[in-house]
Amino acid sequence: MRTLHRHQVELRAAIVESAFAPFASAIVPARLSPREQLDIYRHHYVLTLTEALRVTFPVILQLVGEACFRAMAARFIERHPPVAPVLFEYGDRFADFVDDRSELSGGLPYLADVARLEWAINLAYSADDAETIGLAELVALSGDSSSGALLGLHPSVQLVGSPYPIDLIWRANQPGADPAATVNLDRGGARIVVYRDAELDAAWRSLTLGEDAFFRMLNRGATLDEAHQAAAVHGSFELGSTLSWSLNAGLFVKLPATANPQRSFPP
Amino acid sequence: MAISSSPTAINPAQPGIGLRAAHHGDVAERRPAVGFLEVHAENYMGGGRPIATLEALRRHYPLSVHGVGLSLASVEGLDLGHVNRLASLCARLEPALVSEHLAWNRAGGVYLNDLLPIPYSEEALGVVGDHVAMVQDRLKRRLLIENPSAYLRLRASVIPEAEFLAELVRRTGCGILCDVNNVYVNSRNHGGDPRAYLKALPASAVGEIHLAGHAINDADGQPVWIDDHGSPVAAAVWDLYAHAVRRFPHAVTLVEWDSNLPSLDTLTGEARTAARIRASVLLSELSYAHAA
Known part of the structure; x- marks a missing residue:
């Protein structure tokens, strides 16, 4: 192995795995020991990635507290080091990690789903830009055959579901929320659409069962008519009012004629 | 209404500031009198508000895009997706x-x-040189390459850093971003004369100077200088900056601040200090020239 390659493999091991010994012999002796010098790098790596997770998952931090969050982050960073230099994209596996390690989450069964909501909010904030359409464009697009029209969802749009009231939990843990307020877990689950609003803030809205089915169908590439039929199974669904708020919120984009809008969301 | 074109040239007499997300609103609203804005490339690689803010600001300020993720010295090659x-x-x-x-x-x-x-060696020169050339070809423009801060020195280093940079310039036509805080921090941690370092850089290639604060931490009773960009520029670094201005009079200057972010006023105050020092250094050079 050539020198540069060996250096990079060994310094990576020192930083990611705290395996300091192999690289120590490559270092010129100095006032600080090799271990102390390498610790500066290791410390910076863990500290800055923890900070990135803290920015993306503020409600998880609020729910578990500083010490627990730091321990969770350290384990996560060890298990899932970043693979790309765009730090706002780091943390896509954090929710699954929380799910698999319930001993870390202190018996909060909803924690992983709250992390999923926060990750969706993070993605919505930084998702690619795309031109949204309003009601007039939808009408023009559909022409005579609105039932067969394909609607594209904006890249920021995501659907999050949970058997727990994660919408209420999220709200109760925002800055300025009443610290004495409690959330009744018996209220049942939440179905949420997350998106980016006209002010470019990440936003979300709770969905009825019908609306949830409607957006999940559209997301799978169904036509407006097919999505409507699936949603109508749930009695309360009203196509007009759902289209009205969702077009206003900028959830839809025009699809190119040949587009295949298949995307996969977690079930 | 006429559409004004964006300013694209930086006046070296007007130092710039590193723009961080927490200052987006303040800068957009108050439009401080700074020469340019520099951003970390990776923070703007998505859609939404960050890039929209920058696209609005670029109508009023020249921009500098400062990458941190290219990993130009990676032996396993460039991440072409990231390029x-x-x-x-x-x-x-x-x-x-x-x-x-x-x-x-x-x-x-x-x-x-x-x-x-990296160890400064012929092998590393080959790797970095190839990567700088590839990125410049892809971007169709010259890159400025910054001297890093380092907390250890490598036995396999056989070329002084300034000479390594000079050779990189010769091979690729790139420019140099001289971070005087890094030069200072490295000299405190590893010895060496920071002014001699500045002298060894090819002056005509230096297109930009970076200034930032550093911390002095304690490691088992030993002081260690950390390039944390978390405080005002230190007096010794302002002194070194004066030397850098004398040596690289055409370079533009930027003040960076990343941790313990101060108010926008404090940051622009640092940029004004840089402007003052730069002007007084160049004026004194002028009077020497006349006296001679």
Whole structure:
């Protein structure tokens, strides 16, 4: 192995795995020991990635507290080091990690789903830009055959579901929320659409069962008519009012004629 | 209404500031009198508000795009997807300057979120030289390469850093971003004369000077100088900056602040201090020239 390659493999091991010994012999002796010098790098790596997770998952931090969050982050960073230099994209596996390690989450069964909501909010904030359409464009697009029209969802749009009231939990843990307020877990689950609003803030809205089915169908590439039929199974669904708020919120984009809008969301 | 074109040239007499997200609103609203704005490329590689803010600001300020993620010294090659994202960003923002670091941060598919040192050797020159040339070809523009701070020195280093940079300039036509805080921090941690370092850089290639604060930490009773960009520029670094201005009078100056972010006023105050020092150094050079 050539020198540069060996250096990079060994310094990576020192930083990611705290395996300091192999690289120590490559270092010129100095006032600080090799271990102390390498610790500066290791410390910076863990500290800055923890900070990135803290920015993306503020409600998880609020729910578990500083010490627990730091321990969770350290384990996560060890298990899932970043693979790309765009730090706002780091943390896509954090929710699954929380799910698999319930001993870390202190018996909060909803924690992983709250992390999923926060990750969706993070993605919505930084998702690619795309031109949204309003009601007039939808009408023009559909022409005579609105039932067969394909609607594209904006890249920021995501659907999050949970058997727990994660919408209420999220709200109760925002800055300025009443610290004495409690959330009744018996209220049942939440179905949420997350998106980016006209002010470019990440936003979300709770969905009825019908609306949830409607957006999940559209997301799978169904036509407006097919999505409507699936949603109508749930009695309360009203196509007009759902289209009205969702077009206003900028959830839809025009699809190119040949587009295949298949995307996969977690079930 | 006429559409005004964006400012694309930086006046070296007007130092710039590193723009961080927490100052977006303040800068957009108050439009402080600074020469340019420099941003970390990777923070603007998505859609939404960050890039929209920058696209609005570029109508009023020249921009400098400062990458931290290219890993130019990675022996396993460039991440071409990331190079393409940088190219798209530069096409969208048309910055006056694009810069990166003489460092690496990717190995075995892991991104190490730091600017890690390499041994300065013929082998490393080959790797970095090839990568700088590839990125310049893709971006169709010159890169400025920054001297890094380092907390250890490598036995395999056989070329002084300034000479390594000079040779990189000769091979690739790149420019140099001289971070005087890094030069100072390295000299405190590893010895060496920081003024001699500045003298050894090829003056005509230095297009930008970086200034930032550092911390002095304690490691088992030993002081260690850390380039944390978390405080005002230190007096000794302002002294070194005066030397850098004398040596690189055409370079533009930037003040960076990343941790313990201060108010925008404090940051622009640092930029004004830089402008004052630069002007007084150059004026004194002028009077020497007349007296001679």
